[in-house]
Amino acid sequence: MTEALLQVEGLRTHFHTFSGTVRAVDGVSFAVGRGEIMGLVGESGGGKSVVGFSLLGLIDPPGRIEGGTIRFDGEDLTAAGEARMRRIRGREIAMVFQDPMTSLNPLHTVGRQMDEVLRLHTDLDAAARRARSVEMLESVGISRAAERLSAYPHQFSGGMRQRVVIAIALLASPRLIVADEPTTALDVTIQSQILKLMRRQIRERGASMILITHDLAVVAEMADHITVLYCGKVVERGPADTVLRRPAHPYTRGLIDSIPNPALRKERLNQIPGMVPDIRNLPVGCNFRDRCPRATALCAEVEPALQDRGSGQWAACHHPLDAAP
């Protein structure tokens, strides 16, 4: 088996705030294969974005990567200096943010914001950079691309802006795209267009993608593998089909049950009861136990470790779903 493009081991990213240490990401491991789309899911506050920013070395104080390794094509990025990371950002790993209304600089033309990437990461001359930008805008479905280069972000609709953001992310042909809730801020009708566009672009270029979302329906449509995050820890991961069809962790089950999609919904639509615990003050044992229908005394005492469930599926639960409670 060839080595995965990205191999994250025991990643710990903490924020040292006045009100205590936030263990936003606490011992997270996962891998992303070449040409693969990995869905990173979980409720808001679970640490998904922090994982994404950690990969790019964009954790600012009071945050810090406290431990673990991020092996990208064999190189440990947690040990790379800022100069090295600058050459990785945009060129090797690119990012797409949640809100296209705010991720573009309102004062620079779209052309300038695209050109910036090519200036940083290629040796192309001005004419070639322009040609490349036009080509890229066209390939993400923006018409009259040459004209649009001199337009400002506010002259585009939300969906169009996200296309621009995707075009910027793809410009320097990165091998990994981290898309952090790329469709959450968009209208439902536009969401699926953008997702299809992203999938096609990723597949055509043979790139890999980490698709961060709180919406399992999106992951079901897009991902090859799934990693479920809860309170900064991986509670389940495995091939998308397996995890969606036979979830082992009650939390994953809960997420699936709250998808408003008849094709995937097993019972009636229901939200997971209770609230995410305060991440500064996590309970002993399993973090999910207060919201879990299967919790026992054991769950309050011992934190479950990730266990191999066969066929690539792993879950951190004392009472996994396909076993007797």
Next chain:
Amino acid sequence: MLGYTLKRLLQMIVVLGAVSVIVFLMMSFTGDPVFMVVPIDATEAEIAQARRILGLDRSMPEQYAIFLKGMLQGDFGRSYVFREPALDLILERLPATLEIVVVAMLMSAVVAIPLGVYAGANPGRTESRAIMTGSLVGISLPSFWVGMMLIFLFAVKWNVFPSSGRGDTVEVMGTRWSIFTADGWHHIILPSLTLSLGTMAILLRITRAGMMEVTRQDYMKFARAKGVSRRGVLYGHGLRNALIPVVTIFGLQLGDLIAFATITETIFAWPGLGKLLIDSIYRADRPVIVVYLMLVATIFVVINFLVDILYTWIDPRIRVK
């Protein structure tokens, strides 16, 4: 753009017209200027004649019409004291004031903006706290005290800069400037520094506040995710987004310094507008005061216009209407 400029020009004319009315009224209610021109022992007949010559025997609207007509022709009357056209007196002094003010504003911007960007981008650091404390000191110190301290240190104690006067001047475009001679620069430094401190502190704080807001924005992180350096992100993406309030304050301070450089000019015996104004007020030299007020109003109106143009240049979302 042309339509906008014309509209603004019209607006400026209306504002200046209003100012002229206010100035005229103010002048009419502050004593009888006839006593400034007649000798102390003048007879009733002489006073009446002077009154007629000055046009003071006419009705107020008539007087205003005369005042306005003269003004439009660049005739503000002669200074009662110097017996020269008041406008010439003011224009002769204006370059001296402009010199120290422009240098002061440049000093402020060059120091305040980088420090403000630094403090705004690194709010927790000790260096940033030191910068902010320093700026508070800059705001709180009165300029007369700063001026005197600078004279004491640099002129008296260390003897590196002169304490008064303009130094050598050369004639450029019909007026005399110190800014084009080495000796002139030598004289400009201390008064400009004195003028600049307050503005420096204000600009610094405004820049910092803007940058603190801007560094939280997604596009800053997105720019970094593209591989832009930290410095490139701060100056290439951040600063311009924080610039609108900075430019606003810059414009206001510029007008303010031109209008009220008086104290500093007095301390450094700098022969600018401020000194002339003080002298004219003491001697109730009405024409000079009128020119001064109209000039200051014009400068404010013009700066305001330029600042509005700058807005649209900084932020394409701001449309000229």
